[in-house]
Amino acid sequence: MTSITVHGARPYAVEVGPGVASQLADLAAGRLVAMVHPPTLTTVADRLASRLDRVVTIPVPDAEAAKTPQVLARCWQELAEAGLTRTDLVVGLGGGATTDLAGFLAATWMRGIDVVQVPTTVLAMADAAVGGKTGINLAAGKNLVGAFHEPLAVLCDTDLLATLPTREVRSGLAEVLKCGFIDDPTILEEVTADPAEALDVTSPTFVDILQRAIAVKAHVVAGDLRESTSHGDRVGRERLNYGHTLAHAIEAHEHFTWRHGEADSVGMVFAAELSRRTLGLADAVVDLTRSVLASVGLPTTFDEVAWTTLRDTMSLDKKCRVEPATGRRILRFVGISAPGRVTMIEDPAEDLLAECFATLAP
Numbered sequence: 473m474t475s476i477t478v479h480g481a482r483p484y485a486v487e488v489g490p491g492v493a494s495q496l497a498d499l500a501a502g503r504l505v506a507m508v509h510p511p512t513l514t515t516v517a518d519r520l521a522s523r524l525d526r527v528v529t530i531p532v533p534d535a536e537a538a539k540t541p542q543v544l545a546r547c548w549q550e551l552a553e554a555g556l557t558r559t560d561l562v563v564g565l566g567g568g569a570t571t572d573l574a575g576f577l578a579a580t581w582m583r584g585i586d587v588v589q590v591p592t593t594v595l596a597m598a599d600a601a602v603g604g605k606t607g608i609n610l611a612a613g614k615n616l617v618g619a620f621h622e623p624l625a626v627l628c629d630t631d632l633l634a635t636l637p638t639r640e641v642r643s644g645l646a647e648v649l650k651c652g653f654i655d656d657p658t659i660l661e662e663v664t665a666d667p668a669e670a671l672d673v674t675s676p677t678f679v680d681i682l683q684r685a686i687a688v689k690a691h692v693v694a695g696d697l698r699e700s701t702s703h704g705d706r707v708g709r710e711r712l713n714y715g716h717t718l719a720h721a722i723e724a725h726e727h728f729t730w731r732h733g734e735a736d737s738v739g740m741v742f743a744a745e746l747s748r749r750t751l752g753l754a755d756a757v758v759d760l761t762r763s764v765l766a767s768v769g770l771p772t773t774f775d776e777v778a779w780t781t782l783r784d785t786m787s788l789d790k791k792c793r794v795e796p797a798t799g800r801r802i803l804r805f806v807g808i809s810a811p812g813r814v815t816m817i818e819d820p821a822e823d824l825l826a827e828c829f830a831t832l833a834p
């Protein structure tokens with residue numbers, strides 16, 4: 473078991489390893505707990521709840537269907553009926569959508585109460601549950617309503633990953649590998665050395681790369697909780713979006729049937745090609761990008777005919793800047809000049825973007 477501290481105004485621990493969810497009982501001692509979870513995790517929720525003094529469990533829909541104003545309003549109602557006070561506790565048990573909802577529920581209840589996140593997917597452990605971003609979706613867009621609300625603690629219990637489908641593990645590994653490219657190249661070395669071990673959630677390799685990825689996220693958010701604007705090689709929390717500009721467009725293009733990590737995998741190949749052309753990223757690292765992602769079964773290609781649509785969708789990306797004089801939307805990408813050395817790529821030429829996309833052809 474490893475404990476990673478996220479420094480900041482109120483430092484908190486991210487506990488990683490088998491069995492760490494049992495620490496919930498100590499964190500909750502003397503408090504009423506509202507445990508938010510999807511129906512698929514009812515057995516786990518009941519098991520954790522049986523070790524708590526006072527608890528109400530709140531089932532919410534699976535995945536993004538949980539992140540709606542209607543579900544949030546129902547949760548508020550349940551907290552009111554249970555009589556949750558300012559000193560009580562919300563627990564988010566589930567994937568990133570559940571922890572986003574539970575975090576926002578805690579952020580808004582009585583102007584903010586404690587939340588302990590117990591993520592149950594690799595993606596949520598490596599990304600969503602750490603760093604205090606919380607929120608819900610509106611019809612107008614994802615995460616349009618939210619708050620920064622840092623948790624009291626995050627319990628990444630790797631035992632909870634045992635039943636996770638391989639596709640979900642793969643998708644989470646894309647975010648883990650992203651941390652390798654932006655900060656900790658040892659992750660890339662470990663996955664390259666043994667991709668099968670990296671996919672095995674019970675292996676020491678898996679636990680090590682997960683801990684490393686969480687340490688990257690902890691370090692990045694401690695330095696820039698509120699995601700300040702990045703320029704040149706002064707890149708804060710935005711660096712966590714490596715590969716994401718194209719990935720978000722791919723997710724929309726595929727009507728959200730792709731897992732986030734799958735889209736990010738293709739997005740990272742694109743970002744590496746762009747980095748090669750604008751930042752001098754070595755050919756060997758671009759090759760490594762393709763090979764390490766493919767080694768764990770992640771996609772690295774995309775149909776060339778989709779470019780025009782994807783390019784238009786990228787203009788809507790949150791990282792875009794609008795040129796005041798012309799209203800033109802300027803694309804911004806997170807790039808790397810070497811593993812661990814991040815630089816923003818602003819307003820790359822259109823033909824360069826098209827050229828990079830063409831390299832993704834199957």
Ligand code: GLY
Nearest residue numbers: 599603605709712
């Ligand atoms: N998922 C990106 C971030 O937490 O900033």
